[in-house]
Amino acid sequence: MMNYSIFDTPEQVVTSLAESIVEYSQQNRPVHISLSGGSTPALLFKVLAQPTFADAVQWQNLHFWWGDERCVSPDSQESNYGNAKALLFDHISIPAENIHRIRGEEFAALEAVRFAEEMKAEIPHENDVPAFDWVLLGMGTDGHTASLFPGQTNYDTTELATIAAHPENRQIRVSKTAHLLSHAKRITYLVMGESKAPVIKAIFEQSTEASAYPAANIKAENGLTEWFLDSAAAKELA
Numbered sequence: 001m002m003n004y005s006i007f008d009t010p011e012q013v014v015t016s017l018a019e020s021i022v023e024y025s026q027q028n029r030p031v032h033i034s035l036s037g038g039s040t041p042a043l044l045f046k047v048l049a050q051p052t053f054a055d056a057v058q059w060q061n062l063h064f065w066w067g068d069e070r071c072v073s074p075d076s077q078e079s080n081y082g083n084a085k086a087l088l089f090d091h092i093s094i095p096a097e098n099i100h101r102i103r104g105e106e107f108a109a110l111e112a113v114r115f116a117e118e119m120k121a122e123i124p125h126e127n128d129v130p131a132f133d134w135v136l137l138g139m140g141t142d143g144h145t146a147s148l149f150p151g152q153t154n155y156d157t158t159e160l161a162t163i164a165a166h167p168e169n170r171q172i173r174v175s176k177t178a179h180l181l182s183h184a185k186r187i188t189y190l191v192m193g194e195s196k197a198p199v200i201k202a203i204f205e206q207s208t209e210a211s212a213y214p215a216a217n218i219k220a221e222n223g224l225t226e227w228f229l230d231s232a233a234a235k236e237l238a
Contacts, residue, residue, distance in 0.1 A: 002204045004227035006234045010192050013228050014044040017136070017188075018053045024133065025058040032123050034065045034135040034176070036146070037080035040190045041136065045087035059094040063122070067137060067146035068164070068175035069102035079104060102174050108163045112174050116160040119180070126183060126222070130160065135184040135220075139191050142167075143199050143213025147175035153214045154178070178218050185223040189215060194232040201236040 007013045024031045035041055047053060064084070072078045074085070081101040089099060100118060103111050123130035137145045144150060147164040154162070160180045164173045181187065191200060202210040210216040219225040 004229055006229050008231055010043055010230055014047050017044050018047050022056045025061045030063055031061055031133045032063045034067050034132050036067050036136050036138045038138045040192055045084055049088050049091040054092050063098045065100045066102050068173050069104045071104045071108050071172040073105045108172050108174055112161040112163055119160055129183040132184040134186045137189050139215040141195050143215050145215040147173035148214040150212045181218050182221045184220050187220045187225045189227045191233045192230045196233045197236045200233050204237055
């Protein structure tokens with residue numbers, strides 16, 4: 001069954017996330033967190049940049065990564081890293097070496113290899129696979145997550161990073177693989193808005209349709225998988 005929590009507003013969602021980040025940062029060890037793009041993480045970054053949280057988080061203990069990145073320059077408005085930098089990293093004191101961006105400006109095939117090697121070197125392994133402490137993921141109206149799209153996702157690969165093309169605009173991205181994501185200790189899907197409600201219903205009911213959705217198939221094999229929904233996204237749940 002889907003493990004989900006429903007919040008009235010996106011603000012309530014990000015406050016809960018921010019409180020978790022404070023807790024993670026107090027463990028006095030390197031904690032590896034994978035971020036997603038989108039409006040909810042942007043709201044989270046704004047909240048974390050406020051003194052209440054910015055002063056409470058032990059930033060030196062946190063390492064930030066991304067689930068995927070568009071192949072654009074870091075100063076592009078489409079860059080997941082660029083948005084996090086503008087909304088959060090420019091406003092806090094965090095060691096530069098704790099920010100592990102995907103270099104969207106580089107040749108995608110080479111960057112996927114470099115990114116995989118960095119993860120292998122920096123993140124503690126479980127069963128010979130880097131295991132993130134926490135992965136935040138969004139979900140599209142087609143059930144995709146990160147840049148893993150229906151009909152394009154290889155669930156059998158043992159690679160850590162892959163290249164993907166958006167099915168509509170063909171924009172190239174570099175993404176974590178389903179194999180890597182499934183080894184995370186905690187996966188939290190952040191899904192907001194009425195347009196996502198039919199997909200959430202299909203996943204909740206484990207319908208045949210949902211079997212095509214990467215977001216329905218990618219779960220923490222030995223950890224926690226949870227869904228944070230706002231009331232609009234959850235409107236069709238029984």
